[in-house]
Amino acid sequence: MTDKAAGTLLYLDGVNKAFDGFKAINNLSLVLEPGEMRAIIGPNGAGKTTMMDIITGKTKPDTGDVLFEGSTDLTRLDEAKIANLGIGRKFQKPTVFESHTVEDNIVLALKAKRGAFATLFHQTTKAEAARVDELLATTRLTDKRAMLAARLSHGQKQWLEIGMLLAQEPRLLLVDEPAAGMTDAETAETALLLKEIAKTQSVVVVEHDMTFVRDLGVKVTVLHEGSVLAEGSLDVVSSNPKVVEVYLGR
Amino acid sequence: MITGFLLNGFDTRARIVVAILVAIALLVPAANLYLPADHPLHVPTYAVTLMGKYFAYALLALAVDLVWGYCGILSLGHGAFFALGGYAMGMYLMRQIGTRGVYADPILPDFMVFLNWKELPWFWYGFDMFWFAALMVLLVPGALAFVFGWFAFRSRVTGVYLSIITQALTYALLLAFFRNDMGFGGNNGLTDFKDILGYNVQADTTRATLFALTVLFLALAFFIASAIARSKLGKVLVGVRDAESRTRFLGYRVENYKLFVWTLSAMMAGVAGALYVPQVGIINPSEFAPANSIEAVIWVAVGGRGTLIGPIVGAVAVNFGKTWFTGVLPELWLFALGALFIVVTLFLPKGIVGTVQAFWANRRRPATPAALAAEPAE
Numbered sequence: 001m002t003d004k005a006a007g008t009l010l011y012l013d014g015v016n017k018a019f020d021g022f023k024a025i026n027n028l029s030l031v032l033e034p035g036e037m038r039a040i041i042g043p044n045g046a047g048k049t050t051m052m053d054i055i056t057g058k059t060k061p062d063t064g065d066v067l068f069e070g071s072t073d074l075t076r077l078d079e080a081k082i083a084n085l086g087i088g089r090k091f092q093k094p095t096v097f098e099s100h101t102v103e104d105n106i107v108l109a110l111k112a113k114r115g116a117f118a119t120l121f122h123q124t125t126k127a128e129a130a131r132v133d134e135l136l137a138t139t140r141l142t143d144k145r146a147m148l149a150a151r152l153s154h155g156q157k158q159w160l161e162i163g164m165l166l167a168q169e170p171r172l173l174l175v176d177e178p179a180a181g182m183t184d185a186e187t188a189e190t191a192l193l194l195k196e197i198a199k200t201q202s203v204v205v206v207e208h209d210m211t212f213v214r215d216l217g218v219k220v221t222v223l224h225e226g227s228v229l230a231e232g233s234l235d236v237v238s239s240n241p242k243v244v245e246v247y248l249g250r
Numbered sequence: 251m252i253t254g255f256l257l258n259g260f261d262t263r264a265r266i267v268v269a270i271l272v273a274i275a276l277l278v279p280a281a282n283l284y285l286p287a288d289h290p291l292h293v294p295t296y297a298v299t300l301m302g303k304y305f306a307y308a309l310l311a312l313a314v315d316l317v318w319g320y321c322g323i324l325s326l327g328h329g330a331f332f333a334l335g336g337y338a339m340g341m342y343l344m345r346q347i348g349t350r351g352v353y354a355d356p357i358l359p360d361f362m363v364f365l366n367w368k369e370l371p372w373f374w375y376g377f378d379m380f381w382f383a384a385l386m387v388l389l390v391p392g393a394l395a396f397v398f399g400w401f402a403f404r405s406r407v408t409g410v411y412l413s414i415i416t417q418a419l420t421y422a423l424l425l426a427f428f429r430n431d432m433g434f435g436g437n438n439g440l441t442d443f444k445d446i447l448g449y450n451v452q453a454d455t456t457r458a459t460l461f462a463l464t465v466l467f468l469a470l471a472f473f474i475a476s477a478i479a480r481s482k483l484g485k486v487l488v489g490v491r492d493a494e495s496r497t498r499f500l501g502y503r504v505e506n507y508k509l510f511v512w513t514l515s516a517m518m519a520g521v522a523g524a525l526y527v528p529q530v531g532i533i534n535p536s537e538f539a540p541a542n543s544i545e546a547v548i549w550v551a552v553g554g555r556g557t558l559i560g561p562i563v564g565a566v567a568v569n570f571g572k573t574w575f576t577g578v579l580p581e582l583w584l585f586a587l588g589a590l591f592i593v594v595t596l597f598l599p600k601g602i603v604g605t606v607q608a609f610w611a612n613r614r615r616p617a618t619p620a621a622l623a624a625e626p627a628e
Contacts, residue, residue: 080501099488108482116506119486
């Protein structure tokens with residue numbers, strides 16, 4: 001393990017991943033401090049989703065270090081183990097359990113024992129019920145709790161999924177395009193929600209929407225062709241000529 | 251803990267279904283045994299046995315629904331577990347024949363004497379004891395399902411690929427059991443049973459008792475399935491069915507959940523087979539035929555996938571139809587079955603019970619969650 005990783009929450013160094021010769025991730029290095037919120041932007045095919053897949057164990061990198069909290073090697077673990085370590089992930093397309101109620105979606109996500117037998121005999125405790133109420137309030141879904149998740153609007157599904165992430169009590173949240181397909185009002189509210197969350201947890205947000213990234217007001221990493229092109233505040237990176245050329249196209 | 255789990259499953263709907271099944275289990279045998287033959291409500295013995303067969307099929311359908319309706323695993327090979335349970339029971343019944351066989355060998359079943367075998371193969375040991383056979387009815391299908399599922403689910407084989415492998419599994423067993431040197435009676439299978447636990451299998455009282463037991467086991471399985479469906483584990487299973495990767499990223503080890511419900515379902519199918527065999531009086535390799543497993547899936551689809559009541563209704567209704575149809579137009583039955591499947595898929599995608607439930611739910615209030623909770627997403 002590298003000393004440079006000590007004290008970091010997430011540490012990616014020299015990560016490579018190729019799919020049939022196409023280098024999706026090319027010598028990518030990224031460091032996230034505990035409690036930090038980071039926005040990641042980049043054109044289509046820059047490797048944003050592959051990076052998330054690597055962190056969450058869906059994809060194994062060809063080479064490189066992926067360390068959580070400075071010492072846990074994420075490349076050796078599968079999705080369930082990584083999720084239980086405290087890394088939550090929101091997909092680009094909102095993915096909730098459509099045939100469960102909003103409330104049950106949260107209940108399933110609540111931090112609890114994940115074994116089959118523990119789950120079979122599980123009874124909801126008072127503390128859990130209170131936590132569900134709290135999360136429903138945070139995600140503004142209290143009046144929809146008995147509704148099937150399938151009946152929620154697109155924006156509400158995004159929030160429900162964020163609520164499910166919070167229910168896991170993760171230390172790191174990976175959020176893929178939370179504002180996609182949202183109205184302007186919903187986008188602004190989502191930015192508020194994420195900022196609220198970032199007070200207690202580390203968050204990585206992948207986003208296309210520049211207004212949204214500006215609303216977040218955090219450090220930005222620009223990905224291009226699988227590696228980091230620039231890093232800094234949004235104003236700094238958007239005045240970087242390389243970024244302007246490949247991404248902003250102005 | 252466990253009581254909480256059981257109470258959870260015993261909601262009003264489960265109570266009604268269990269009560270109806272228990273009533274059937276008591277009234278039908280009573281109408282057969284205690285009403286005189288000319289009484290209008292008398293149930294003839296052949297009808298008792300025929301219905302017993304339908305309810306054994308209903309138990310198989312319930313097992314299929316547990317994996318397909320709740321966990322999205324479309325098994326086209328559940329007939330294999332049914333047949334293995336049936337063979338385990340058949341082996342017990344063969345050992346009970348004793349010296350009453352054609353060759354009157356006290357140990358060896360007739361087919362072994364015919365094949366010139368001198369001693370009982372090791373895997374027939376213990377089957378002279380009912381408790382051992384009963385245990386094997388659960389363990390053999392359970393163990394096969396566990397091993398199969400362990401490899402398949404860990405390798406993340408899903409969807410059509412998994413369905414094809416299950417189909418191959420039952421076909422492979424069909425071919426294996428056809429061979430005489432497998433030691434299970436080859437093509438002819440196991441038949442000519444005399445008695446079960448000392449009671450003549452042909453006697454009216456035995457047949458009535460077997461019928462009652464079949465329906466009671468179905469009620470028990472329904473109750474267990476209902477408790478599982480309502481537990482948090484049941485909700486995770488539906489989560490796996492609708493959004494497997496979401497479940498995984500929430501930290502659930504999806505393969506363990508699948509393995510649990512898959513193995514349990516195979517054991518239920520095994521019990522169904524064991525109850526079926528003494529009633530029909532024969533078990534042979536044709537029970538492994540892929541078409542049988544597909545038929546079981548059709549019962550579930552017709553009755554209503556993911557409803558638990560649906561598979562029972564579907565299995566009884568389709569088999570009743572089959573008995574009637576094969577009497578009138580035997581050569582057209584498979585066409586009728588195919589047509590039924592197409593009609594149900596196109597016009598009743600939720601099956602009979604699912605459609606009725608959705609109708610009631612819409613009348614009461616726009617879509618109550620309870621009625622729609624088990625509705626498959628695809």
